[in-house]
Each structure stands twice: as C-alpha cells, then as structure tokens.
Amino acid sequence: NAGVTQTPKFRILKIGQSMTLQCTQDMNHNYMYWYRQDPGMGLKLIYYSVGAGITDKGEVPNGYNVSRSTTEDFPLRLELAAPSQTSVYFCASSLNWGSTDTQYFGPGTRLTVL
Amino acid sequence: KQEVTQIPAALSVPEGENLVLNCSFTDSAIYNLQWFRQDPGKGLTSLLLIQSSQREQTSGRLNASLDKSSGRSTLYIAASQPGDSATYLCAVKDSNYQLIWGAGTKLIIKP
Numbered sequence: 001n002a003g004v005t006q007t008p009k010f011r012i013l014k015i016g017q018s019m020t021l022q023c024t025q026d027m028n029h030n031y032m033y034w035y036r037q038d039p040g041m042g043l044k045l046i047y048y049s050v051g052a053g054i055t056d057k058g059e060v061p062n063g064y065n066v067s068r069s070t071t072e073d074f075p076l077r078l079e080l081a082a083p084s085q086t087s088v089y090f091c092a093s094s095l096n097w098g099s100t101d102t103q104y105f106g107p108g109t110r111l112t113v114l
Numbered sequence: 115k116q117e118v119t120q121i122p123a124a125l126s127v128p129e130g131e132n133l134v135l136n137c138s139f140t141d142s143a144i145y146n147l148q149w150f151r152q153d154p155g156k157g158l159t160s161l162l163l164i165q166s167s168q169r170e171q172t173s174g175r176l177n178a179s180l181d182k183s184s185g186r187s188t189l190y191i192a193a194s195q196p197g198d199s200a201t202y203l204c205a206v207k208d209s210n211y212q213l214i215w216g217a218g219t220k221l222i223i224k225p
Contacts, residue, residue: 004157042118042203042215058212090157097211099145099165105157 023091
C-alpha cells in the first residue's frame with residue numbers, strides 16, 4: 001500500500017493563478033481531509049469528505065474548492081491564488097469518524113504564492 | 115472554542131535522557147487525544163491515541179497520559195535517541211468530531 005499520496009511536492013504560483021492539489025489514498029478509507037499548516041501553527045481543516053459525492057467545509061474553506069468523485073481521490077482546487085494561501089497542505093484519510101479512528105497523512109505540498 | 119497549546123515550542127536534550135512533552139486543551143468535551151510525529155518533508159504519523167475514557171496509552175518507549183478534567187496530556191519519551199528528533203503534535207477530537215491541533219514541540223536529541 002502506498003497509503004496517501006500527494007502531488008506536487010512543491011509549487012510556486014503567481015497571484016491570481018489557479019491550481020489543483022492532488023490527493024489519492026489506496027486504503028479504501030471513507031473519510032478524507034485537507035489541512036493547511038502555516039509556520040509555527042497547528043493544522044487547520046479546510047474541507048473534508050465522508051464519502052464519494054459528499055464534502056463539507058472545515059474551519060478555513062474560503063478560497064478553496066473540493067470534489068470527491070471516487071473513494072480514492074480528493075483534489076483541492078485553489079482559485080485566484082493569494083499570498084495568504086502560502087502554506088503547506090496536507091491530505092489525510094481515515095476509515096471512519098469514530099473516537100478510535102486515527103488519520104493517515106500524505107507527505108504534503110509546499111505552496112508559495114508570489 | 116477549543117484551543118490546544120503545546121509547551122515548550124522547542125526542546126533540546128542529550129541522548130539517553132527521559133523527557134516529557136506537554137499539551138493542554140481548554141474544553142474537556144473531547145472524544146480522544148492523539149499524539150503525532152512530524153518529520154521534515156514527510157507527513158504526520160500517529161503515535162498514540164487516548165480515548166476520552168482512558169487515562170494512558172503506551173507504545174514502546176512512549177507513554178501518553180490524559181487528564182480530561184484538568185485539560186492536560188503529557189507524552190513521556192524514555193531513553194531518548196537521536197532518531198526521536200522530530201516535531202511532536204498533539205490534537206484533540208472535539209465535540210464536532212474534528213481534530214483541533216496544537217502548534218507542536220520541536221524536539222532535538224543531541225548525540
């Protein structure tokens with residue numbers, strides 16, 4: 001199992017550009033998540049999905065969009081990139097939502113917006 | 115609103131020492147508390163998960179405790195090794211089933 005994979009690893013965007021961060025998991029997990037981590041801060045939840053076709057907003061959804069057409073894939077779309085979106089983005093997945101379920105993380109995408 | 119704080123932000127100790135990392139949270143209504151390890155350029159790895167009804171969990175040289183009433187957890191690392199150098203993150207699963215994260219403690223173990 002590859003676990004959770006993310007592409008690209010690094011990306012530099014100009015203000016106003018758009019891009020999609022890819023996330024794939026091969027563990028047949030129901031739940032998937034997108035977080036951002038700013039320097040010296042904890043992770044913040046952007047969006048999450050409880051299954052194919054179902055997504056919901058997290059704490060910091062503005063400026064982002066997601067879709068979940070399959071169990072495996074959960075891409076994150078940035079429209080009109082802004083410097084405030086410079087961050088490290090992590091995708092994660094978990095089998096279920098319960099108190100015993102932990103999340104498995106991808107290696108992250110470091111995004112810089114100039 | 116749940117807030118999670120980790121102190122210290124950074125810690126450097128000689129190899130072989132036992133050490134304690136601290137995590138505090140403001141709302142005791144949690145489902146669990148988890149400790150993760152983050153290595154540079156890599157994702158986060160779950161170390162220990164303590165359910166709200168439990169007091170502690172152990173895995174090898176790691177022991178995590180939970181005192182829900184006081185809003186505190188500690189991660190104890192025994193006989194530290196250079197390979198333990200990493201950032202350790204604490205997260206609580208709140209009443210909305212979302213993880214609320216601390217900023218982490220960056221640990222350096224000196225050979």
